[in-house]
Ligand SMILES: Cc1cc2nc3c(=O)[nH]c(=O)nc-3n(C[C@H](O)[C@H](O)[C@H](O)COP(=O)(O)O)c2cc1C
Ligand code: SF4
């Protein structure tokens with residue numbers, strides 16, 4: 001299935017089946033078959049390593065934002081030593097513009113559970129934790145029910161399907177903190193602490209939860225796994241964009257007629273997503289800019305979008321990233337100074353404060369942008385802002401500082417005229 | 432006032448502890464149990480959680496203050512968390528916030544005199560496609576807000592009618 005042929009795509013992550021969230025319906029539609037194959041079909045899968053190889057070959061790129069090959073990540077786990085090993089599933093979903101994992105919790109929770117169980121088998125994991133943002137309390141309850149149903153059916157627990165494989169599955173949730181989506185912060189939070197990201201190395205595969213080997217994956221990433229097992233790596237890697245294959249849950253928000261989450265192949269052209277999938281621009285306005293994959297991914301002006309599609313290669317060439325595929329659409333009336341100030345406010349509010357460049361840097365970005373927004377800015381403030389971003393990038397424990405710096409750098413560079421015009425209006429510039 | 436967990440709370444706390452290899456991870460979930468019971472986790476409640484789990488009070492306090500959803504002081508009966516983050520800002524989130532502030536006669540961060548409503552401005556709640564939106568007391572999301580929808584919500588809450596779960600469809604999905 002090519003990206004261009006998206007109109008003929010049939011959803012597979014969230015297929016159009018009524019009541020699929022119920023375990024009986026999921027089973028009737030081939031659910032938990034992939035787990036069965038992995039655990040009991042020795043002809044098809046000869047042990048955990050063969051599962052990792054298949055997933056690696058499929059090239060499922062992490063859907064949590066960083067786009068790392070899931071199978072390759074799994075292969076970093078050290079050999080089992082008889083002690084506990086963990087899978088931590090990231091359902092924190094807090095990056096502004098991102099609202100897709102909740103659709104899996106709601107419509108197809110068992111595909112995620114099945115994927116997590118297969119991952120656990122492949123890495124010889126003994127306990128699975130899913131961490132959901134605290135605000136999603138309704139989805140937490142849905143997941144608790146789904147996990148209990150899977151326990152009752154014998155897909156989770158001891159000697160699963162008579163294979164001798166044992167694993168526990170626990171649902172946990174946060175209490176409001178964007179930083180807990182960062183993988184090591186999430187581990188701290190599961191451990192019952194403040195969500196301070198950890199210094200790496202050691203990496204979680206060496207020392208994760210309670211000092212034991214741990215792998216972290218996003219909910220959508222894990223949900224792709226049963227599809228790969230059932231249909232094969234090459235089936236998966238032939239969907240959509242070559243270097244970033246598979247189905248994607250695109251979350252589209254902002255100034256479009258029909259915002260929402262859409263499952264389509266990776267690599268759908270940005271213009272098709274806006275004009276056809278999401279029903280075009282609201283009130284017939286003109287497109288001004290997009291943020292392609294959550295608030296940290298660099299903004300692109302409308303004139304930078306010719307031929308650009310939603311995959312990592314195309315977006316990198318255009319000067320941005322796929323991130324979480326949470327596409328934020330802005331029309332011609334959008335005030336970029338206001339938007340950037342609000343993004344800066346978000347990162348300042350969410351910085352955990354451990355690193356000086358991040359704690360102070362995010363504060364200064366917000367403060368200076370507020371000054372510009374209020375009409376008191378000077379043109380030299382723009383260069384000061386760019387200078388601060390340079391001092392933040394790559395100098396901190398986690399990537400929040402980079403996520404805060406990129407939008408500032410790119411929005412100012414790409415909308416320099418608009419920022420300068422706002423500064424020139426200010427008293428300082430006239431004096 | 433002395434806070435105490437009920438028998439049911441204590442049973443729930445035992446179940447929570449069984450999920451983890453040590454006690455500390457129970458901190459967040461037990462703070463939730465406490466907040467659901469008492470409506471907040473002010474310092475006295477934090478002390479109860481610490482004592483119940485046998486953990487240092489400083490640890491529980493540290494956790495309670497790190498996470499925004501825990502109420503560190505008494506709040507209104509209904510807390511309206513209005514999202515003004517990126518997508519909500521673009522779709523009129525600030526207009527909604529200001530409308531609520533005007534209507535209730537308080538500013539974000541305040542509680543009405545009768546103790547019915549608190550209003551807060553919050554960061555992205557993961558409902559960006561349904562902007563502008565708000566969350567009621569860490570519970571139900573109310574999406575695609577208009578001034579009329581807000582007025583109706585406040586009227587209903589005053590009568591003790593809490594909103595139902597709003598299912599947000601995936602637009603092209605056919606079932
Ligand atoms: C500040 C910050 C916030 C993050 N938030 C999330 C999140 O909410 N959900 C998520 O899956 N990944 C998030 N990530 C990425 C995770 O650290 C991690 O890369 C991801 O969960 C790994 O899963 P994947 O390889 O399947 O994508 C965040 C990263 C950073 C730096
Ligand atoms: S970069 Fe920011 S959020 Fe990340 S650990 Fe440092 S201070 Fe905390």
Ligand code: FES
Pocket residue numbers: 096097098514515516517518519520554555556557558559560562564
């Ligand atoms: S920006 Fe308001 S819910 Fe995401």
